[in-house]
Amino acid sequence: MTRSPSAPAPIPQSGTAQSVPPPGRALRRGLWIVGLLLVALFVIRILPNLGGGTFQSRDEYLTLDRTYSMLSTGDWTTVWTNHEPSFRKPPLQYWAGAALLAAGLDREVALRAMPLLYGLGMLGLTGLLAARMARDLLPARRCWLVGVAAMVMLCGSRGFWRYSTEAMLDAGTGFWLVATATAFLSALHRPARIWLVVLCVLLGALQKAPVAGLLALAGLVAAAVDRRVGNTPDLPLLRPRARATFSAALICLVPATLIWPILQVGVHGFDAFRLLVMDEMVGRFAPEVEAAAGDVDWPTWVIHDSALLWLPGLAALAALPFWLRSVGARMIWIWGLCFFLALTFARGETYARYLLSVSPFVAVALALSLFRLLRFEGRAFAAAATIGLLAPGLPSAEVGHSDRRRLAAEQALTLFAATAAPEDRLLACQTSSRAREVLITGAVGFFGSAGQPVGIFRDPGDLADYVQDTPPGTVLRGICLEHDMAQIRALRPDLTETRDGEFVLWSAPARP
Numbered sequence: 001m002t003r004s005p006s007a008p009a010p011i012p013q014s015g016t017a018q019s020v021p022p023p024g025r026a027l028r029r030g031l032w033i034v035g036l037l038l039v040a041l042f043v044i045r046i047l048p049n050l051g052g053g054t055f056q057s058r059d060e061y062l063t064l065d066r067t068y069s070m071l072s073t074g075d076w077t078t079v080w081t082n083h084e085p086s087f088r089k090p091p092l093q094y095w096a097g098a099a100l101l102a103a104g105l106d107r108e109v110a111l112r113a114m115p116l117l118y119g120l121g122m123l124g125l126t127g128l129l130a131a132r133m134a135r136d137l138l139p140a141r142r143c144w145l146v147g148v149a150a151m152v153m154l155c156g157s158r159g160f161w162r163y164s165t166e167a168m169l170d171a172g173t174g175f176w177l178v179a180t181a182t183a184f185l186s187a188l189h190r191p192a193r194i195w196l197v198v199l200c201v202l203l204g205a206l207q208k209a210p211v212a213g214l215l216a217l218a219g220l221v222a223a224a225v226d227r228r229v230g231n232t233p234d235l236p237l238l239r240p241r242a243r244a245t246f247s248a249a250l251i252c253l254v255p256a257t258l259i260w261p262i263l264q265v266g267v268h269g270f271d272a273f274r275l276l277v278m279d280e281m282v283g284r285f286a287p288e289v290e291a292a293a294g295d296v297d298w299p300t301w302v303i304h305d306s307a308l309l310w311l312p313g314l315a316a317l318a319a320l321p322f323w324l325r326s327v328g329a330r331m332i333w334i335w336g337l338c339f340f341l342a343l344t345f346a347r348g349e350t351y352a353r354y355l356l357s358v359s360p361f362v363a364v365a366l367a368l369s370l371f372r373l374l375r376f377e378g379r380a381f382a383a384a385a386t387i388g389l390l391a392p393g394l395p396s397a398e399v400g401h402s403d404r405r406r407l408a409a410e411q412a413l414t415l416f417a418a419t420a421a422p423e424d425r426l427l428a429c430q431t432s433s434r435a436r437e438v439l440i441t442g443a444v445g446f447f448g449s450a451g452q453p454v455g456i457f458r459d460p461g462d463l464a465d466y467v468q469d470t471p472p473g474t475v476l477r478g479i480c481l482e483h484d485m486a487q488i489r490a491l492r493p494d495l496t497e498t499r500d501g502e503f504v505l506w507s508a509p510a511r512p
Contacts, residue, residue: 040154050112054406056166061442063111063167066447067097077267082445083453085268087276090260092206092306093172111167118171119164125178127151128358130367132185133328137371145377150360156339156391157359159352169208174356176204180212181335184219185328188235191242194249202256211357215335220250222330224485229325254389298343301352305359306391310384314364316369324368332361405502409438412503413448416479420450424512425470427455427463429480429488439479448479460487470510477507 055061062081066089069080079086079094093114100110115253136201138146141444154160163170180200187193197216204212227238237246255262264272302310317336321329339358343350367384374380418425428444430436436458444454469474480488485504489495 001340010015016162049111050116050165054403055108056403056411057168058440058442059169060111060167061440061446063094063097063169063442064496065442065445066091067094067101067111070098072451077263082441083449083451087251087264087268087272089169089208090206092203093169093208097167100380104140108167110167115164115166115171118175119160122160122164122171122175122178122360123151123154123414125175125182126154126363129178129182129185129328129360130364132182133324133326133364133368136324136326136369137368138377144411146367146379148372149370149381150363151382152388153309153313153389153391154363156306156388156394157355158305159356159365160359163353163356164418168353170353170356171210171249172207173204173209174360176200176207176212177215177335178359178360180215181219181328181331184331188223188237190328191237191239191245191491194237194246198249198252198256199316201253202259205257205259210257210260213253214330216253218330218334219327222327222334225330226325226327228399235327245407260383296344297352298340298355298395305352305355308361308387308391309366310362312369312387313366317362317365320365320368323372329365329368332365336361336365374439392478405438406440408439408501409443409503410447412479412500412505413414413439413443415500416448416477416505417450419505420477421475422450422452424475424477424507425466426450426452427466427476429460429478430456430458430473431460431484431487432481435484439481444479460484463488463491467510472510474510475507476510478505480504480506 055064066079066081066086069083070076070091073080076091076095076098079089079091081088097111100113101107103110105113125146127144127150129147130150131143134146135142137143159170163174180197183193183196183200187197197219201210201212201216204210223235223238228234236242261273261276264276288335302314314336317333321333337356343354366387370383371377371380374383416426425506426449428439428448430439439456441456445458448454456462457466467476478488480503482499482502482504485497485506488506493506495506495508
């Protein structure tokens with residue numbers, strides 16, 4: 001007997017009469033529930049203190065100065081630092097912060113809101129990426145467990161919590177990287193979504209550094225390798241009928257990656273390209289063998305961030321494409337390899353916060369590996385939960401904390417700016433490590449500038465250069481720590497001084 005084509009297929013029986021939810025619905029439901037619980041933890045722990053206290057890092061003060069400059073100058077095409085054009089960082093987060101400030105939000109809340117949203121988005125996209133990659137490992141309706149495991153383990157990273165609650169750019173960089181990876185894997189099967197990849201690359205390039213374009217390139221290399229070895233030879237994105245869309249998007253990826261240098265060359269000329277690309281990008285990350293022979297800092301960073309996450313996570317990432325032969329596995333492996341090689345051989349300064357560009361992928365690789373090695377899903381999820389809960393990453397009480405010395409510095413700089421006349425030449429001393437901790441460049445530019453650039457010098461001998469460049473009759477007006485004043489007094493015994501705590505506000509004629 002034949003069954004009518006319109007008759008429903010019988011539901012398989014497995015001891016119960018209950019039907020299994022559709023895989024896509026189960027995946028979305030599970031990720032939503034656990035994601036909302038993590039968001040609740042995030043908000044309960046962080047939000048009440050988000051607008052309190054002083055800024056905790058030097059770069060937060062740079063964000064403050066650069067964001068307010070867009071409102072004070074009305075120029076949204078240029079990032080200003082200390083009242084001078086700066087080509088080091090692109091403007092996306094500064095735009096958002098300036099818009100929130102213009103809407104009337106408190107200063108700290110406005111500047112930390114975008115990192116907070118980026119952190120939440122990164123957490124959710126990490127789960128989505130892990131769940132998508134797990135489709136080659138588990139039945140579709142249980143892939144959400146891998147996604148939740150990756151999210152829980154990412155919460156074990158100190159850096160994830162810290163840089164999602166400070167007014168810095170790195171949470172946004174991590175978000176756009178994970179968004180690019182997730183969109184790329186989706187575009188492999190739905191070619192029209194390659195334009196979403198282009199959009200993520202463009203916004204990532206406007207956030208901090210154009211690394212999302214490099215990740216997309218890693219994805220293209222991974223797809224080409226995957227096709228060549230015959231794992232998935234018929235990816236829709238690589239079919240002939242998708243060639244026009246693919247080729248157009250590939251052409252657009254180049255200007256999307258370089259969007260900020262292109263715009264700055266149009267506004268400021270080729271000097272902007274030299275400062276932004278040659279000095280900031282190439283000059284810092286061009287490989288140098290001597291750099292690897294010296295101190296390599298990133299092993300120390302990963303231990304401090306969370307040894308429980310990073311040590312097994314790096315091993316999992318290194319082994320991932322050798323047992324999970326998929327485009328996604330190869331893509332994040334290539335990205336991880338390039339990232340750590342760049343840190344190892346970089347000739348310029350690098351910082352622990354850069355780890356946020358790879359930590360979501362480490363969490364994804366570790367989650368996939370746990371479910372492969374432990375096989376039983378309950379054991380794998382328990383292991384992931386243990387890593388996430390025992391790792392030291394839960395947010396600390398530093399958010400909302402006031403640093404008394406920095407608060408005093410803000411007040412002294414405000415007084416310094418109030419005593420300055422428009423024709424004065426303003427100077428700030430960073431001649432000791434103690435001074436550089438409180439007379440921070442961004443704080444000097446925002447609180448102490450009186451609407452004009454402040455000359456910041458690290459060597460007392462540089463004071464003579466400022467005197468030489470200052471017209472006769474101009475008053476030099478400076479702020480230093482009392483700790484650093486002996487050398488200044490030796491150079492200029494004709495100073496007029498005012499004490500404000502540990503700070504000295506001084507003035508003198510440019511030419512004695």
